[in-house]
Amino acid sequence: MEDRDTVLGKALAILRAFGPADSVLPLAELVRRTELPKGTVHRVAGDLVHHRLLDKTAHGYRLSGGLFELGLRAATERTLLELAMPFLQDLYERTHETVHLGVREGHEVVYITKIGGHRQAKAPSRTGGRMPMHCTALGKVLLAYAGEDEQAAVLTGPLERRTPHTVIAPGILRRQLARTIETGVAYEREESTPGLLCVAAPVLKPDGRTVVAAISVTGPVGRFRPESHETAVRAAAAALGSTLARRGR
Template sequence: MTADLGTVLGKAVTILRAFRPDDRVVSLAELVRRTGLHKATVHRLCGELVTHRLLDRAGGGYRLSGGLFELGMLASLERSLLEVAMPFLQDLYERTHETVHLGVRDGHDVVYIAKIGGHRQARVPSRTGGRMPLHCTAIGKALLAHADPALRREVLTGPLERRTPHTVVAPGILRGQLLRVAETGVAFETEESAAGLLCVAAPVLGRGDEPVAAISVAGPIGRFRPEGHVVAVRAAAAALGSTLSRRDLLR
């Protein structure tokens, strides 16, 4: 019985993960194609996901429901981190008026848990809740440079996806960049995750200098000068790290 339930759960998760950031409504036939599951199985599980408010029926297909958002906001680590970080992110945005990110590491990816941008924000591929490979983002490099050496070896010896012509895919070059990040406390991205995008980031270090998260400021090539925001980004990350460490000590 337990194995059956696990199989059903796995199939339901497969359906939910088949949705993409730019999807509005996805037809049953498209979900079948994306998941590789039997049509009857997808139809039955979608009905159950609708009942539990994880999917909505719309326009002859399905879309993700607000119930997923409610569950996501219960994620304790990300929620508590975001609550503490938001004033620092808002201050950084007021100083720079450029796109500000807060990201954490999940495996070999960055997961963005906050993004603040005004009317002139850069066209960036990031989105709240989205993910990007560590090696091609400033936040990812900031996290990777301060991560466990075993994780760095995994990333450097694994395949490095080329997202743009400027993505660093040579392990030796990336290793040198990470050493520089560890020395200076800031990481840079030059059109490595998206064409026309520049970025500077700093790690948020907790107790024992463990990388808890990273903060970045991004802007478009031609107008944005990442070097001019190093002090502000580094100060925001250090202040957030200090606040998180104090909270841990008071618990």
């Protein structure tokens, strides 16, 4: 959590007050969410507007394009996305279902990109968004290849039940993670969102044990059979891993 005694901490608290569904937030709502004094929020928000991190509108404040520009300069994620995009596009052309690229940050999956067509299933994922690892195929892959300490931290912590199908029993999740190592894929079956199925595979370093990212394909119940896309997802992840290894050399 931010140190709100510093100017930077106050600025981060204001920026992080915006949720995925928020376009504009009034000053009063920023005060409520940050629990900072009104005068402080007004002053710091004004500085953020000056530096193009927020925009001032007639109804309040919104995140500015300056944040987008800074995000695009994140070297690791940018390079990963640039190298991954041809493989993700090929995977979409093969499946015509929603394709994701994600990385682990803490106990969550961060979605680096999302590719979907006109018939893509309605999903909570979004580029730059986060989801818990235990209820997503991407997350299970990333967690399976994480260290024992990271696994223990997730499995012994609170596991949110997002749907009636969410697996919250640590023992079952451990078995699923072990199975992921054996097969090279992980599944989600309506565990993050009702009506969604997903299969994911790891992007590994040459040692075959260190995970860099994960790729998944997602589709709706009734139309999508994740098992039928195992080979395609594995191939895309392996090809990206090989490309990253060559780039590293």
